[in-house]
Every structure is written in structure tokens, then in C-alpha cells.
Amino acid sequence: MSSAEHKWACEYCTYENFPSSKKCTMCYAPRVVYLISEQADPRGGGGGGGSSSPPASPPAADEAGRKWPCALCTYLNWPRAAKCVQCLSPRRRASPLSAAGLHEALAPLRIRTPSAESLARRGSPPTPSPRHQEPAAGPRKWACAACTYENYPRSRRCAIASPPLSNYEYERRLKQLRRRQREADWGWLSACLATVDGDPEPVDAYLASGGDPARQLSKAEVTLLNRPAVFEPGLTLVHLAIRFCQDNILSTVLTRMEGSGSGVKRVPSFVAPDLAQAVRRSVATTLRQKKVAFPCYFMTDMTWFSLPADIEELPEMVQQQLFEELLDKDAQKELEVDAPIINWSLDVTERLGSRLHAVWNRTAGDCLLDSVLQTTWGVFDRENTLRRALFDSLHEAAGAFYPRWCEYERQQTERLQYSLDEDQLRHDWLQLLALGKPGMPLEQLHIWTLAHIIRRPIIVYGVKYVKSFRGEPLGYARFEGVYLPLLWDSSFCSKSPICLGYTRGHFSALLPAMPPTSHITGAGADQHSPEAGGVVFFPLMTHDGKLLPVHFVTRAERGREEALLRQWLDVCVTDGGCLVTQCQLPRPPLLVAQMVQEWLNYYRRMCPVTGPVFPTKLPAAGDEASSENESEGE
Template sequence: MVSAPSADAVPQSQQPAKNIWHAAITAASLGEVEPIILYLSSGGDAQRLLTVEDVEAVADVVDLRSNQTLVDVALKRENSQVVNALLSWGTDQSRDAQESASQDLSNEYLLRRTVSRAAEGAEPGISDLVREEMRSSLRLRADRLPYIDGTHRNTFFMSKELETLPADKLWSALGELLEVNETQLQINDAISRWSTSLLRRKGCCVLYSLYTSADLNCLLHAVSLAMTGVRDSLKVDGVSNRGLLRDATYRALRDNASVGELLRAPNSELRRLTELAMKDKTSLEAAHVFALANIVRRPIVVYAPLEAEPGRELEGAMTERMSGVYLPLAWDPGNTCKDPLCLGYTRGHFSALVGSEAAAIAWAEACGGGAARVPLLLIDEQGQRLPVAFSPSHLDEEGVDGLLQQYLHTSYVEWMDREKGESKVDMAAEQHVPPLEGVAGLFRKVATPDVMLKDKIR
């Protein structure tokens, strides 16, 4: 591969004009190849780093950070054609080959930057096997509600082996597995008030924000990642390019009366929500989170910073609020899993939030034994109790407490609020248990940096 000289080594007069460079930055973010080719053919350097000035120049179009290359920008947004164009520039590959679906070059680039020994013994196709396991476990209730059977009881945890790596290698690996910095900062705003307190009291990290594809299917990816560690990218046969969970969400809203009734949505609103679920790469809303909670038969807890939610009043299916506790109310509690899935919501984007095996074990030891688990305080960054989304309108606070106890492992914990003083708040537990027989090996293998990295860019 032939590389252009670095930007520092090229005289300013020989570098592409700033408008070409800034167009290339925007293109790397949006997945457009032609401006990239124009930049490179004008003598541009694929390894040139974005400056603060560059970031400010494109801020109206894309939200980026400095000290990244175009490849970094494209990888974070899974724009594989841009990655291939940048990494193959100067080779004998044709333009068609540069724009092919092959991920070999971007795989190689990522794997060079992660922990080398983490890749040893990795088996190809593990992620696809997990997806096939999910597909084979999809069932249809008598009233036509699609649901996941079997794997719904699995919760993805970062492997304890990962946390035994030396600090430099750990952060090298995590840097590719976790969300982009801007998203992590917003998620920290939503959970740090209570997670920092638990960390200080019990000495363990609580949640990691896994990188979740920002392709308008992020809610589906986040739920799948939190459950199995892989994205929802297995397409359903015979439909227009819908992933497994998107198709199940669409059918739950279209065919199952109980979900619509629980949403208390007018027919026109229910039709709108159903149409959104039908289309691939279309952003989804709080009502879809509720539908998914019933499909996976377990609670979903969503944390969001205040700035990400223009309104925090619940108004039926049209709520602008995303943060809250979504219970699988279409099911009897005895037929559900009480271990919640956790998501972060930031400016139109959902991210999977997962615990680690090491933290779950450390928490259990700090609490005097018992099952390994990750604690989750059901409060927002202001210390207010998270609402139970779409709970029956006739329930008072005591009735809502009863719902939480039926669908979650709940307890109360003493909480010291800077403004309100000491009080008791709800705490749920996400237990770490061995995956069900038959899929234990698959889920164990997927919890490695190598497998997760390969899946991340597919």
C-alpha cells in the first residue's frame, strides 16, 4: 500500500484546499466516497489528523472530535466503503473493488489496534451463530405476539478476562469496543450521580456503554447487544431488509391487540408507530421500547441526560421522554425474566449499557455474598425516580411499587442526595448467571474483543 506523505511534510501550497479537506471530513462521517477520492487524488493524506479548527468548521453538519483520522471517523460510523477507499488508496485495486462490501481492510485496521493476544483462538462466524440461535428461539404467542424464548434470559457481560489485562492493553481494547467519547460523556451525565456513589461505596465499575451502530436501527442493535453482545443485523426472509428485532417489533404493533391497548394509543398514532417499525433504518420511539420489552420478555431500563429529552412528562404513546422503566406488561410476571436490559439514550441515539463479570462478582462479595449481580438505581441524574412507562393509568405510587416488585429484583437503598438529604430509592439487580444450556459456549466466545470488533463493522 502506498501512503501519501504526512500533512506536516507536505508544503501548504501542495495540500488540498481546506474546502476539499472539510468536505472529505463530512463525507467520512456520512459515508460518501466521492469527496474522499477527490481529496486523496488532490494529494491529501489519509492519515491527516482533524484539528480543533476542522471540527469547528464542520460542526453544523457533523459532531466530531479532534485528533482523529478520516479512517477513525468512518469506522466509528461503520462507513465501510469510505474505510476501504482510504486504506486501499494507492494500490492496484479498482474503484469498484474499493466500494465493494468486503470488510477485510477495515478488519485488519481494527485488529492492528487492539490487544494482539485477544485474537488468539477466535472462531469465525460466532456472531452469526448467536444470531441464528436468536432466530431459532423466536416464537409466536396464541394472540400473535412475537417473543424470544430461551435466549431471552441471557444478559451480556464484559468478560472478566478482559479486565485482567494490563491497563494499557485494557484501554486499547475498550477504546474500540465502547461508544464514542461524546456519547459516553452524555451517558455519564445520566448515570454518574448514582454510579459514582456505588463505585465509591463498593469499589466496582457499574456499566460500560458498548459501541452501538448509529444507523437509525440503534434501538434494535442496543437491545440485541445488551442481551447477546451482537448487533441485530440478521435480515428476515421475505421482507424488505428488516432485522430480526425490527420485524418482531413491527408484527407486535400490527398483529397484537394487547400491546396497542397497553400503549393507550389512538388508531392513527398506532398506525404511525407501526409504519416506523416497518421501515429499515428508521428511528424508533418510546412505544417501540415498550414493544421490545414484551418481545424479549424482560424489563428495559433507559437512562438519558436531561438535555437529550425536550420533555419529561409522559403523554401516552406520544411521549417525548425516553428515560424510564419499561416493563413487559403484556405478560404475566411469572413468564418473564426479572433481569433488566439497560440502555442509554443520547440525542436520538440508543446505546447498550452492560456490566462486567468482574464487577458483578465484586459487588456480591462487597455485599456479603449471594448471586453475582450489577446494581441499578432507578433514578435519573436529578435523583428523581424513573417513571414506569405506559403503566396502567389508574395505579397510584403504591401500585407502581407493586409492579416493580413483580417484574424486577428490587430493593431499597439508602441514598444521600446533596439537596434533599437522605432518602430511600429503588434499586434493581441485573444478575450474572451462566447462559442457558446449548448457547453457553457461543455467548462465552462472543465476549472477546476480537469477536466483538469483527461484528462491530459488519
Template structure:
């Protein structure tokens, strides 16, 4: 008798082990003394098919597709013929077993439709007329014959044939050998699903992972990478600092955490990873799905992300954006866009006119010859809301303002911070109320707001950004000198007594230049100063002084509020009519006024001889505390006390003092001198609201008369 015929059967799981095995390879039970099976397990098929094959005690039913499965005798004993097949792993268990010996799955009491077993005193029998029982081992073979398209690897410990993508044996958890070759593509799903994995998927209702574990469906590719990464990191940590039992406990805990997670949880983790990696799409996907910006990372989620240097318990997306200095993401997170109404600005109504305006802007850009070769616009255009809005019904006016204005920005600048419209004299008696137009939350919000305040459109084609980049590079020496001198004075004024080497100044300046060339990158005060030179007119920024979180916590100083003058141009080359921008929590918005019927000398200190078709908007040059607004990027000769700065403002802007003693700049816009394409775009946008007529409410008597007429 050869060694193949001297296998001994385990008394617990009936697995036939090699004679040299001391313990059962399957269940690790101790080998009983003197228990040896002398049957030859590899008999030919002719012997099994012979008429004497079922009478001898040596005939065996062999499972050719899995040599790890136990060889079950076709004996006529009642106990062996009554074995039940596990619905999870198809292992044949003894009738006394309540759970599967292989996978510990609970035994199902229901019988298959083809058999109805009845117990008797002599064992298990079948009703007359019923179909003969189907051997579960043959069912297992038939299923595996369908799965021959993908080559499997054989476990070296238990000889079970596993699917190519399984890193460990699903039977004994033995690691896959390195020489096991995957014939299928690594990124291509297998065309045939393992029967065990399919059953687990049906029970769990989820997605089957590499070894068939149950988990929630990931929201994107990064979710799968996070799940695989945290498993690998836990394994490495356990291998270095813990035992195998601790590794198994950590792995089970990790699976429990992932099983409890929903799609919104994966979106939140995806957004957290996106903030760290600079993926703006992940943050926008979480916010657009209605995710809570104030949501905090829990201990389980931090453990799942497995990156202690980046994620801490209690952190929100805002905290992560501040830690990693993601200003563009901070603007998106801290700017709540009103979802009550669909936004509809004039640029969205007529795309043909919008494209013509963009071409007109591109053609009006020229570069100045000489040492200061900066680009500039040849046309003076100021966007204002038409006065015909007041002729619309109140309900239609409310709808129009909901669709064209940013209510959240308007509320923050007016009520929470008292930055605009805080003066009753300017807002009521002088009709100089400012309206915050709705703007995109992308990183181009500064450029969009500048074009909205002038031409009423977005910088969709990045024409203004390209002009900003070219002007900075062509006039780098001029702007660099102003920027360096201003930053040095600013740091000393706040008591930050430090000096940088020239290499450090050059590095910071190179970063500012790089921001101008990147679409979607957030811009700084220097870029506003350059834009004032491109427009050839002052820019007044009314903004909040501090960054604040959603809880109202102060996060930092903004430094954007103030006046930006085109100081590097000659005064005669520039216009004195400014534009106004609003700044709220990392987001810029265009502040525009509404047309009036004329100036009519509405109480200003200066007597202006203006036409009736000219709209004059008074923009305050002081804040709500009557302090003069800062003038950015002044040189050492231009810096001085408040009187000198006020004198400088009067030189570059049309200033006046109101009856209340307030210094204000006059923004003039003429409907006749405005660009005809902008006027045509606004009229077409307004026609859409003129056609809206609210349904009139009928009285009871009129309703009765209508019913009688019908």
C-alpha cells in the first residue's frame, strides 16, 4: 500500500490527512491513535461505475474540482447518507452538527424543493414518488465546472483552489504563494463570480470585496483605495507592534466600522481625503449632495482613514482646509449658496450676446508701450441693475432678486458685519443701495466679480486671468517693488519685526506669479492691485475683517478691505469712477447699484451738473465706525497720516462730502454711453420677467359669476 492510500480521517471533520500529519490540516484537531483509512482514494472511474462499486466498502465519491473537500463514502449507513450541505461553503456536515464545521455558518432547516425528508426510527427516508436526492458534492462539481474560465491558485496548506484575486485562502486563511500567477487583468472584474462570494453578496446585500467580505458600496475610487490602504496599514502595525490575535481583532473592528457606514459617510471621508490631497471635486461632490459642513470626524473614521498626521478626532472639513492652507476649498466650504431659487443672471439668458461681449473685451485689451508695459481696457463700462425692475409686480420683483442676488452674501455684509448699506443717508436719501450679485464659488470668483461689476458676465474663457498673468510678468519689477515695500511696512505695523532674505522674497513673489497663471487658483491682494491697473480705475473692496467658521469663531485676518488705486499709471490716463466688490469668507461678489432717473442734486456737498441719464452711486470711503478705508500698496513717500491719505483719495476719485459729513466716492454710469451689447443683454434678461404675470385673486362674488357663466 502506497503512502497515498494510508491517509487517516479526522473524527471531527472527516478530512483525510496524510500519514505524516500530526494534526488535521482542516480543523487542527489532534490525530487519534490507531485510526487509519486504508482505502485507495484515487480509483479509476471504471471501478466506481462497476456494478460492484456500491457493494464494496472501498468505493469513494471524489470531488475532482477541490481536493480539499472530504471524500464522502457512498455507504448505506443512515448517518453518512444524511449529511447536510452548507449553503455557504457547500461542505458536507454530519447530521448532528448544528453549525458548519468548515465556516461555522448556521444550519438551515429548510429542505430543497426536490426532496422532502422524513425521519423514522431507522434513519432518514424519502416519500414515495419524490425525486431521488441530489448529491450535494455533485452539485458542487457542476457549479465549479461553470467557473473554469478564470485560472485559480491552489493553496499550499489545504489544496483549496482559490480565485486569482484572493490574497489569502478562503478556507484556511493561508497567504497566497508568490509564484501564483494571475491570468486575469488586475483592474478587470472576473467574468464569473465565485459561488461562495455570490451567496455572501445575496445575504449581505452589499459589494463583495477581495475575499468576499461584506462592506458598504464605495462612493468613488478613492473609497476603495482608502479601505485597502487602512487594512494594509493595520496589518503592518499589528505585525510590528502586536500579535496575530490583535491583528484579527483590529481587522474585525474595521469591518464592523465599514459595515455601519452609509453612502453619505463615504462621501464625507472622500471629501476629507480630497482636502488633504487637493481634490476640489470631492469637496464639491459632498457639498452638492447636501452634506453637513459642520460634521466632525469621529474616532472610528479617523481610524479608518489611518493618517494621524492629517486627521484628528473632532476635525471638520474647515479645520482640514485651514491646516493644509486650501483657500479655494475654504471659500467653497464657508460660502453657503442659497438653494431656494435657481440662479439666473443676465449672462445666462443669451449665450450669443455673452460670447460677443467676451470677444469685445478681448479686442479692447491693449498693451502699453514703454517701460511699464501693462495691459489695459480701452472701454469704461459699469454694470447696474435696470430701473425698470421697480415697474414689475412685487411678487415678480421678489423672484428676480432671488435669482440674481446672493442672499447669503447680502445678509452677511449688511446685517452680520455692517459693511455695506449701513448708512441710511446713502441708502435711502441718496438711493445708493448696493446689491450683491450671485457669483460662482470656483477659484475665479475675483475675476468673475470684476467682469460682473463692469460688463455683467463671467470670465469663462479666462481672458482676464491671462491678461493678469501677462501684466504681472511683463511688469514684474514695478509690481514687485510696490509689493515688497508694502509687505515690509505692513508686517512692521503689526509688530512683526522680522526681515526676509532676498531669496525668500523672490520665492514668495514667484508663488504670487504662479497663482495668476493657474485657472481656479485663489488670488491675493496683489492681483487686485494689478486688476486696478488693467481696468484703469479704482477698485473698492467692502469685506469682512476676519475669517469666521460656521460657529462664528475667528480664524484669521482677511486684509482685503480697502481701496486699490492704479498708482503706477498717470492720473490723466485713468478714470475716477470706481467699481465695488464684496468679500465674504474667501469669496468675492460684485456690488452693483440700481439705475435712477437722474442725480437731481440729492443732498451731496458738491453741486454736480450731470445729465438726467447719468446714474451716480455714492460709495462710502469710510467704514461703519467712520474710519477711513485703507489704501493698499502705497510707497514710503505716499504713506502718511489720515489727512494725506484723504488727499490722495480725492486725487484719484471723484469724491464729495455728504450733508452728514461722510466722505464718499461717486460712481457714474450713463445708459446712453454704456456698451450697446450690455444694454441689449440686460433688456433681454428683463423681458423674461416682464412676461411673468402673477395670477389675480378673485373675490367670492366674481367666482360665483364665473361659475354661472360656465
């Protein structure tokens, strides 16, 4: 017999090699010998020179060794079977071309073993073994999960799906991976990783730098992230935040995608995130609860946040950029230009210098809580501290809130000529208590409860009708008015209110600017000194001369709204006959003042001749204790 009859075909390039060759002459791939059981395969021709044929195996063993595995379920079928007995799929005969195509489909631009990171650290590829060691007869082969090819027990990778890479191919793919790492947008990739891990700071940094919130992951970026079970091509920050239940990050990203003004926004808490986090911790320490018949949470510190007077010292171009990045232009236009809701009185805006500015705020259901904290501490309610205090107060002090709420709801329905029974009122009350999760929109009851928590009145300047995107009125908005902490004693609360703006389903913080000098030194809360800050004025009337509605009054208090306002607010009348309340702005707490100074320093560096840069280092424990407006816990 000639030696050509015993040549073996290479599994990769199909080149027919001589029987004595242990690896392919063309591609240097190791020879694969098929084992039947404990005897050598009569088709292999390996071992000797081929002069003597091996003993024939028993018929049963020989017939069993010729079974073909199903490509879908890997069941071993008899040679004559045209279809799989288990799944009825047709028999498929593997070919070198299909195996190579499968390899290209499974591993594009990816090195399986070892990983790309370990190869980059080593700096040189591993040298593949020139000879494939055949295992001893007995142990069973393992089937590849990708191509169902049966490999030797000692093989660490499939010989078909993952053929060994040549040095040229390895270097080419490694250079390609390094080039992509250099060209990658690591700010965007860090934001994706931070969204999965629940860290909002890299996401805020990416969005503050002008990043696109609707950007999608590409296939190359998914390869760089190297977490195929987490990242997929086409995913955005919104998809990742929803998949991993990151509500805070979701609301932040949705803010940049919805109508909250165009351009990059830089509020003080974004410029100084460490100080903002310290301020949020201070807010948590100021919340207390009285162990009395009215167990409502309240804040021990009385703080107000306003725009600093140092803004006027900046050049006009820098001031324009500051207000562009701080204010919500859409809300300001809707409240000031489209309808005369704020800044309509010349006596208040010009003579008294009390103009309100709509500050940019997050959306997605947390805007009310964020706007309340913005007007008091200058930060957002990222950790839901105020939301938890709100709903804990509603649950634990329901015996005080529920009766007055029921009476107020019955008065509202009587004006619309229909009535509510007790079952319907209890159902509506339970629905209001079920809005405690982050991102859920809040109602009038929650604004009134927040007035009790911050211990001061809340004035809401809002649109009267909720309109669609086409400008068509959809319904009556009932948020505008004054919310008084009527369940507290008036001596326990402050007479200086905070102001909020309400537009189409969104609340905004309305902040006044700190005047350089106080116009008058009127009455205010006893614990604040008039010399510490300035005095601003807020109208208690609409532009057509009507008194702002006072919410949650009883039947006995109806018709006495102006008397209630004079009891709970410091009310006076301007020369033009406008009923206003004056608010004394005290000096902000030390942490809030440092956060504002760091925010101003960001814009001072844009000036041609910069002013003095104030230190932004966190104060020591002794400094915090000596501050005027710090809580007892600090």
C-alpha cells in the first residue's frame, strides 16, 4: 500500500499530511486523532508507519464509535439516521469552511485566552505548544458549547471555535484594542459604569461637560467595558438606570432630555459636589420629631438661600453666562412673559429691589422636594431625606392632617356642585400616602405638609391652567396660593416664607437676590438678626388685584384669609396699594456660604482681572460649632 492512502487531512486547512507528521505542514496545527474507546481509531493511521493494520474492534463498539452528534442537542445518533432522534433536526456535516466562519462570527476583535488586559500587561504573546498532547484512553471528550465539537479532556479551548492565534494576528488585534482605548471617550464610559454602580458624580460630570444624555453604546465601547452581561450595543444611560433601578441617576438624566432649558447647567451643588454632600448631611441632622399629639417632623434650623450680591461685581458677559447656566429660561418665560405671574409689580421689583428668579431644577417627580431644599439650603434632595420626612409625618400624624384635609376637599367639591362620601375620601387619602417612592409626583397635601416641616409659609406662584404642547388648556391647576403651617403654634414658626413657581407639571425654586443694603428693618423671626442679611418682598396678590388663595382653611376660617395672612406673615402695603409680605434673609450657614463662594470662584476665573478667591476648605469641627446657624447636633 502506498503512503498516500494513509495521509491525514488537517482540521483547519484540509491539507493532506503524511502519516508520520504530528502537525500540519502548511498551518502547523496539531494533528487530531479520533478515539473510539480504549483502542486506536483504525482511520487515524497514527503511531507506526502504517505497514500493519490495527486489530478490528468489536461490531458494537465500532458501530457506536461511528455515531454522529446532533448540532443542536448533541445527542449521539446512529450512522444511518438522517435526522436526530431527539430533536428531529437534520444531520449537518461540519466542514473546515463552516468552522472558520463560525470562529469569525463568535470572536470578532476579541482574544479569548488569555484576556486582552493580561496580554497588555505581559507585553508579549504566549508561545503555543507545538504539539497537542493526546490524553490516555479512557476519559471522555467534552463537547464545545458553540460548535458541539468533541475536544480532548485536557484541552482548555475548542479546536474548531477557538483556533490558536498566530503572532501576527495577535499583535494586530492588540494594537487595535490599544488604539481604541486611546480614542475612547472615557468620560462617557465612566458615566456608564457609574450608572450601574449607583455613583451620580461621574454622570453629573459627563452631563455638565456637555455630554449627550441620549448617546448609545457602540459595539467597540461594549468591548472596552468588558462586561457583556451588563452592557450591550445601543443602550443609553436611561436604559442602564432603569435596568439597575438607579432612580436618582434616572431623574438626573431625564432632566437633560426634557424641557428644562437648553445648554449646560451649573448650579452651586454641581460645581462643589463635596460641599453639597456635606450640606445634605447637615439637613438630615436638623430633622426632629416632637413626642406630642402632633408627631410631625420639623427642621431645627431656619435657613434661606438667595442669590449672592457678589454677582453684580462680575462683568456683564460673565453675568450673562452665569444666569444662562443657573436659571430655567423656559419656566422664567412662562411665569413672567407668557402670563404676569411674577415680577409684575414695579413697586416690588424696581423700588423695593425684590425680583424673583426661576432656578433650574431636576424633573421626574422630585422637583417639589428639590425646589424646597433649593430655597432653604441650596441643594437637591438626592438622598430623599425630605421625602422620607414628608411621608413619615403623614403616616404618624395622620390624625391631625386627615380631618382638615377632608374638610378642605369637601369645600372644593361643593364649589363644583358634587359631594364626596367617606369611602371615596379614604381611598383618595390612601392614594396620596402611596406616593412615597422617589420620582412620584406630589399634590397640594404634600406642599402643606412641607410647610409644617420647614416651619414657615410656602407661597406658590403658578399658572392657572395646565396646557398641552399645542397650548390647549387641559385642566385647572390648583397649586397657586399660600400654604400656612396651621397645625403648629404661630410662635413656633417663622414669618418669612419661601417662594416656589409652578409651570406645566413642574416646580421651580424662585430665589431673590440678596440686596446690598436692607430697605427697611421690619419685623421677622425673632431668632434672626436684620443686620445679618437683607429684606425682600413678595406679593400676596395677583396682577388683577385678587388675594392669593389660602389653602386648607376650615369653614370657620373662610372669609378671614387676609387676617390669617397677617397673623402668619409680616404683611405691609406698598405705595401702589399692593399687599406684600417681607422676608428677612439671614446669613447662610457656613457650609452653604463656602459652596456659594466656590461656585462664584468658577466664574471669577473667567474675568480678565479676577477678584479675591475665597477658600473652599471644609471647616473644622470647632468652626462649625461657632457658626450662628448651625444645629445643636453639630
